[in-house]
């Protein structure tokens with residue numbers, strides 16, 4: 094079992110609901126301070142978005158964040174160097190599109206991520222069917238390959254995806270790209286479909302923008318992912334203290 | 350024993366042409382891609398579907414389009430040049446072939462709505478046209494920059510009852526329109542088909558669109574035989590995503606004809622690109638040293654695309670077809686030359702193929718060769734733009 098999954102299973106066994114905020118790497122000069130603030134605010138793992146020019150799964154907020162980050166010169170190497178300089182003490186999960194890893198070289202990319210403390214990767218445009226090469230490369234490092242399931246996922250695919258995903262299973266609450274829909278939508282049905290075939294920790298994302306939505310989803314899921322709402326805050330000029338307060342609000346709601 | 354390889358057949362079950370193609374989409378779209386593949390395979394094997402597709406293209410689309418011998422142009426080049434006249438098809442380009450197929454398929458799948466991306470507006474107009482004919486509702490995504498370059502086409506789509514959405518993200522051109530259409534499709538896959546406009550995207554699109562366009566090549570093959578020309582020495586077509594080229598190549602892929610695809614020099618994915626993954630496919634892409642997709646630059650909105658369909662990437666890698674780039678200046682020149690020598694105003698896209706023939710006659714194209722040129726569209730949509738460019742120079 095990959096170390097990410099061991100950590101997240103232990104977390105679940107302790108009765109705590111996982112809070113996983115998403116940050117766009119390099120979106121501001123002080124982005125790692127925001128990450129550290131989220132750790133203080135009560136996050137359990139951090140998703141690190143790596144900016145791509147053509148984010149097909151992302152709505153306007155994360156698109157804008159990616160554009161800003163790219164304009165500031167963010168690359169896999171630059172963000173890995175910044176992360177290596179930190180010791181955040183909790184799991185880091187990369188999220189980006191396949192072309193960046195493909196272009197960097199799959200083995201080299203997995204090695205670079207792993208060396209900078211990242212232990213999982215979400216590649217939303219990499220289908221199960223196309224993932225053999227990436228998964229075998231990740232098996233040579235300690236990178237967990239995380240798959241998404243969606244409201245449109247069919248029963249046979251739920252079974253295969255839940256059996257293949259490592260660390261956790263990412264349940265999209267909505268048939269939407271990030272930041273376009275609010276509320277947990279179909280998430281309970283999606284989570285149940287995963288549960289029917291696997292005991293992998295299952296987190297709800299895409300549609301979780303407020304503490305009350307997070308609390309709702311945590312009644313049936315093992316954790317939540319908060320993306321666009323947080324990225325929007327940071328794009329709007331939030332300080333790391335604002336980020337900590339924002340995360341603490343979710344923490345409180347999840348712990349109640 | 351050596352067997353001649355056969356080209357332009359069905360891709361592998363995972364949608365690969367050699368190393369290219371495949372399916373790189375969010376899980377949310379996978380069921381729709383699988384459903385589409387099943388529906389297409391079923392329909393394309395059903396004689397009643399194929400008959401309907403052909404008869405609509407005949408009665409509504411104006412097919413077969415003629416092959417015209419370009420007499421004065423041929424004399425100028427020292428070649429025998431025949432043009433396949435897709436410019437005479439309904440809506441002014443080859444795009445009608447694909448959309449007639451896909452809208453009939455939409456209806457067959459029980460969906461009531463189509464969405465599409467468009468660059469020059471030709472695919473958008475064609476989609477709006479075919480949708481109107483079947484009473485499907487239609488939304489077209491178009492880069493904001495292109496809505497300005499091709500404002501008349503925006504109005505045409507609206508006249509046809511479609512909604513046009515100007516896409517303001519990224520480079521505000523074709524690649525961003527594709528991103529936006531994909532994002533939209535996620536929200537409405539249940540009742541909506543994504544009518545992709547070229548031989549690109551996730552499996553089965555590159556294959557399906559090529560099949561719907563192959564009518565160009567099959568017609569041209571028969572027409573050249575009928576007039577005693579037989580198999581031409583060379584087949585030349587412009588390439589954006591590559592649908593008109595794939596369509597005409599399909600008639601000649603397993604003959605002795607040389608196949609040449611002409612890309613815009615500022616978007617020459619085969620010449621200047623490297624393998625990568627974008628818009629659901631693995632193909633050749635123009636990208637930075639870090640794997641960020643670069644913006645293409647072309648005078649023609651329809652060729653402003655940093656990638657190329659995966660089957661073309663394969664045809665290039667295998668050496669079966671050759672891909673070249675042509676710059677804006679030569680295109681403008683060629684558009685005027687063809688207009689004045691033949692009384693045919695080509696689309697700026699098609700003028701890339703014309704320009705390459707003019708440039709290479711007696712060089713890469715031996716004098717006296719027979720050349721089949723795919724005139725993918727007419728230039729009506731471009732005359733205002735060309736007028737402005739030429740007037741600014743005076």
Ligand SMILES: Cc1ncc(COP(=O)(O)O)c(C=O)c1O
Nearest residue numbers: 471547589590591592593651726
């Ligand atoms: C007339 C014409 N030719 C060619 C193209 C390029 O598309 P493709 O390469 O798919 O044929 C377009 C696209 O808009 C077009 O309008």
